[in-house]
Amino acid sequence: MKQFLQKKWVKWPSLGLGIIVLGFIGFYLSIYLGAWGKLPTKQELGTLKQAQATQVLAKDGQLIGKYYIYDRQPITYADLPEHLINALIATEDVRFYEHDGVDNKSLLRVFFKSILLRDKSSGGGSTITLQLAKNLYGRKKYRIFSTVINKLKESIIAQRIEEIYTKQEILVLYFNTVPFPDNTYGIESAAQKFFNKTTSQLTLSQSATLIGTLKANHSYNPRLFPERSQLRRDVVLKQMVKYGYILSQKADKTMSKSIALDYQYFNHDLGLAPYFREEVKKELLKIMEHHKKLDGNDYDIYNDGLVVYTTLDFKMQALAEEAMKEHLKSLQKQYETSYGDQAPWKDKGLLKNIIRKQKTYKKWTEEGLTESQILDSLSKEKEIELFEWSGDSTKKVSSIDSTQHYLKFLNTGMIAVAPSTGAVQVYIGGIDYRHFKYDHVSQSKRQVGSTFKPFVYTAAIEDGMKPCTYFSTKSITYTDLEDWTPKNSSKEEDPYLNFSLETALSQSVNTVAVKVLNEVGIPKVVDQVRKLGITDSLSEKPAMALGTDGIPLKSLAGAYASFVNESKPVTPFYITKIEDKNGNLIQSFEPKIKDTLAYSAYTRQVMLQMMRATVNKGTASRIRNSYKLNNDIAGKTGTTQDNKDGWFVGITPKLVTVTWVGNDNYNIGFKTTAMGQGANTALPIFAKLYQEMNKDASFDFITKAKFEKLTEEILDDLDCKPEKRDSFLKRLFSKKQKKKKFRKN
Incomplete structure (x- = not known):
């Protein structure tokens, strides 16, 4: 035997094989001992995170x-369903329950069939445990040795995993870490x-x-x-x-x-x-x-x-988003058609002013580029995905073209809260988050228009003004305010017509709102607004009666909630509790409701009745006429100057909803009041939402809820003619006041 081994054709191959084996063992030990990167210990594997x-x-x-x-x-x-586990084992590792992390039979099959015989149908030699090791620790690059080193490292880790965990536990670890598309x-x-x-x-x-x-x-x-x-x-x-x-x-x-x-x-x-x-x-x-x-x-x-x-209501949110998309898609088309070729977003001067305010323009200006150079760069075309209501499209356009494209779009904001708590049920910050990141619920402060008027009337009623107080609808010029003359939206004016408070509010009469503010005084109105939880700065000028101040949707919703929450405003909130991954409570949250009343129960019921009149026979009557909603609904529309903002606040016993629609660029409004008024822009989203909610019995607690019954005292105080005209003698002998000064307090 000794002589046989000393023969050259036996000796040298044997020596070579021995060196290879020893080399492989040494190489394996170098990996095992961490020369190619530290391997996780059994203790570390036992506490996988x-x-x-x-x-x-x-x-x-x-x-x-x-x-x-x-x-x-x-x-x-x-x-884990049984068929899921079986699908994994049948496809990835048929001997999963037999091996110790490395399937030697599969490896031999792969070696002989795949490598020597080039048979691709033989499958791979990787086990579920080996894949788990790869999923947990990934792979590193070691130049030409990457595959060998990574495979050996994974085999060591896999065997350690098999020593620590049961097969069931390994399956759980695998399913929790494996990457999917x-x-x-x-x-x-x-x-x-x-x-x-x-x-x-x-x-x-x-x-x-x-x-x-x-x-x-x-x-x-x-x-x-x-x-x-x-x-x-x-x-x-x-x-x-x-x-x-x-x-x-x-x-x-x-x-x-x-x-x-x-x-x-x-x-x-x-x-x-x-x-x-x-x-x-x-x-x-x-x-x-x-x-x-x-x-x-x-x-x-x-x-x-x-x-x-x-706090979000999943189903209501989905319905609200669909209602918004349906309405805005149609309104956008009408909006663009109304302007035709005279569209303001096509105005080169306006477009250039907008471009000058962009970050890219400012950056290049600071770097010393001239305006012509900057505009030339911004005029270069490239593939850009553009938002369209008919479906997004990728077009070759310039940055200037893209700016002009987005300048035309109407946007929206909508929030709905549970009035008893302030829990936010619906939250829509804009028409499409991919292309319009600005959140009109939390970030925007647009002029609120006539949605501010109920606060003026609330202060007046709380101050003792009776619901059947009448005010003339005629315009007055206030000499101490640079001859400011607030007008009504109607072009025709009857100088002898007087409206009750209910009629004036439900018809959103501007001239009367200013006169009521003048009567009660700006400080009292501001104080009332603060009691309603609105902390935003106010102009404290007569025009505030017409909603010239900017107030966030959240603040409006919290204030309006008081009309169906026992005269208490609420603070809208989103999170009820936070838990860690093990289900342990980190923090819970309770509604923030003021203990003190913002106004009396009498004022609340009177105001609610006035806003019900707005829906039943006033500026929001299309809720009844066009959308055929029979729910108990109160509300207020709002439209700002030059038709820039459209608002609607919808009040039901269990839900208060505020909706705004307008163009993000304040230089662009609707072409006509008929199109831009809140009843046409914002109200339909609310109405379409309620139409769908009425079809779903799961919303009955909201849609079928009823307002509280009015007391006899309030019924009597509201029992008056909606309007009256000056008598012949009064018209004949009274001096018609066309100019006056506004009260300072």
Whole structure:
């Protein structure tokens, strides 16, 4: 034997083989000992922590959004359907329950068939545990040795994982970390994103579809490549038949049906209530500054898996967004048609002024470029995605063209709150968050127009003015205010006509509103507004009666809530509680309601009746006539000067809604009052929402709620003619006052 081994043709090959084996062992040991990067210890593997997305839930628990870097939500073994587990094992690792993390049989098969015989049908040698190791720790580059080193590192980690965890626990870890298409991590996030279901609700077809994507996330993405994904799903089903997990008849029946996605956009720009989610995020970041984790570290809303419970009504929000889109799409078309070729957004002077205010223009100006150079650069065309109500399109346009394109669009803001608490049920900050990031609920302060008038009348009633007080509708010139002469929207004026307070408010008569303000005094009106919770600065000038001040939608909603909340205003709020990823309460939130009354019960009932008249026979009567709504509704329309802003505040016993419509550029209004008035721009969104809510019995507690009954005293005080004319003698002998001074207090 010794002589045989000393033969050259035996000795040198044996020596060479020995050197290779020793070299491999040394190489393996170098990896094992961490020469190519530290390997996780068993202790570290035993306390695996993965980044988890923060979930934002509607009030009924439905997921409306997430904050994440990697979209991941963890689940337990009990959440995994049997057919999902079987689909994974049949496709990725048929000997999962037999090996210790590395399937040597599969590796040998791969070596001989794939490498030596070039048989691509032999499959891969990776196990579920090896894939888990890769998912947990990723791969690094080591030049030409990358594949070998990474594979060996994963095999060591996989075997350690198998020593620490049971097979069930490994499956849970795998399903919670495995990447799916569209930057989605974990089966729960994938199930919700692609099928709008929890993992436990996945069908056989849906499970096979998601498992099929693991081979190549992008190539088998069912959203992008439905046909290719379906073919891959069928491969998974055939594998399940091959290994006895399902019968061929069941597979055939499943394969006969196409994949039906119910895709949910949880990325920030898309999906339900994107403006609301952004506002919640801002508030959440502020709240979490005051909280620490048990280990003393700060919370990270993108990685720590918080659960944020909000006040938003999922179904109502969806209906409101549809109502908004339906109305604004139609209104935009009318708006553009009304202007034709004379559209203000086509004015070169206005367009140039807007461009000069843009960041890019200012930056290039600071760098020394001339205006002609800047405009020349901005005139260069490039592929840009443009928003259109008919559907977004990608066109080759310049930055100037893009600016002009977006200048024409009407925008909107809408908030609906529960008046007893201030809980926000609906929140629409604009028409499309992808292209219009500015939030008209939380950021905007547009002139509120006639929606301010109820505050003036409230102060007057509270000050003792009777509902049947009459005021002349004729115009007055106030000599101490640079001969300011407030006018009514109607061109015709009857100098002998007098309106009661109810008629004047319901018909939104400007001249009377100013006279009521003059009678009660600006300080008392301002004081009343402050009691209603509005802290925004006011001009404290006579024109404030006509709503020339800017007030946020949230503030208006909180103030108007007092009319159906026992004279108490509320502060709109979004978050009810925040929990950590383990379900431990971090903080809960209670409604902020003032203890003191903003005004008396008598004033509240009188004002509510006046605003009911606005809906029944005043400026908001199209709610009854055009939209045929029979609900108990009070409200107030609003239109600002030159038809720049359209408003509607809708009040029902259980919901207060504020809606605004206008152009973001304050230089552009509606061409006519008929088109730009709040009854035509903002009211229809409210009306369309209620039409849909009336069809759904789940909203009966809102839609069928009734206002409180009026007392006999109030009924008597309101029992007067809506208008009266001056008598012949009064007209003949009285001196008609055309000019006067405005009261200072």
